[in-house]
Amino acid sequence: MLKTFELTGVVSGLLLTVPIAILEFTERDAALTGQADETIEEGWMDALAGFVFVNLAFVTTICINSAMFVVSSGWQASTRYYEALMPIIGITFHLFAYGGIIPLTVLVLNRLFLWAGSPVPLLVLSVWSFVMMLCSTHFLWSFHIKGMPLELYHFPCWLMSIIRVTCAPLHFCRLSDAALEGPARQRALELRQLAGICESVVK
Numbered sequence: 001m002l003k004t005f006e007l008t009g010v011v012s013g014l015l016l017t018v019p020i021a022i023l024e025f026t027e028r029d030a031a032l033t034g035q036a037d038e039t040i041e042e043g044w045m046d047a048l049a050g051f052v053f054v055n056l057a058f059v060t061t062i063c064i065n066s067a068m069f070v071v072s073s074g075w076q077a078s079t080r081y082y083e084a085l086m087p088i089i090g091i092t093f094h095l096f097a098y099g100g101i102i103p104l105t106v107l108v109l110n111r112l113f114l115w116a117g118s119p120v121p122l123l124v125l126s127v128w129s130f131v132m133m134l135c136s137t138h139f140l141w142s143f144h145i146k147g148m149p150l151e152l153y154h155f156p157c158w159l160m161s162i163i164r165v166t167c168a169p170l171h172f173c174r175l176s177d178a179a180l181e182g183p184a185r186q187r188a189l190e191l192r193q194l195a196g197i198c199e200s201v202v203k
Contacts, residue, residue: 001085002070005092009063012056012096015104019049019056022107045110048103055099062092090159098166134170141171149183150191 023046066088074081109126116122144152152160152175164175173179 001082001089002067002074004089005063005067005070008092008096009060009067012059012063012100015100016053016056016060018104019053019107022049022111025111045107049107052100052103052107055095059092059096059100062088062095066092087156087159090156094159094162137167138170141167141175145171145174145180145183148187149180150187153177153180153184 026042026046066085070085109122112122113119155163160175164172
């Protein structure tokens with residue numbers, strides 16, 4: 001968990017400069033074109049850049065604080081300690097993805113469309129990138145369903161609802177509780193056998 005917080009904090013901290021750079025490019029373009037008043041669309045894009053910056057700053061702060069807590073008090077901690085950290089990881093990930101990466105992609109594409117001489121190549125590239133993202137997400141969640149069914153089965157309901165709708169819509173049925181229950185029980189049995197825990201003792 002410590003590595004997860006460290007990696008997320010570093011990446012979100014590095015991305016903090018991107019929305020600020022986009023705002024600087026917007027002001028520079030306005031100065032070059034002599035446009036004093038910005039349009040409503042530009043105002044929304046500026047607001048979105050501020051939204052991305054605040055979310056990435058929140059993610060960085062949460063990751064730094066959580067990493068400090070894990071370092072100071074997480075050594076040989078109880079299972080309940082790490083169970084309490086799981087919602088923090090889930091909230092941080094979704095704040096990073098839906099409050100940072102996705103709106104940041106919209107900002108970058110908006111700037112590229114404004115700079116492009118012809119929007120057709122960029123439209124083709126955007127569609128191709130979207131298709132590749134769907135394919136990679138499909139294979140990624142195929143791995144998760146096969147490799148960590150026990151963890152997915154114990155995810156909070158709100159987190160699984162977001163994952164089903166946004167991250168893995170092609171695996172909607174496979175991510176239901178009924179579909180995950182059998183593989184999760186099998187994985188739990190494998191872990192008990194590895195730990196040397198008899199099934200009779202568990203019952």
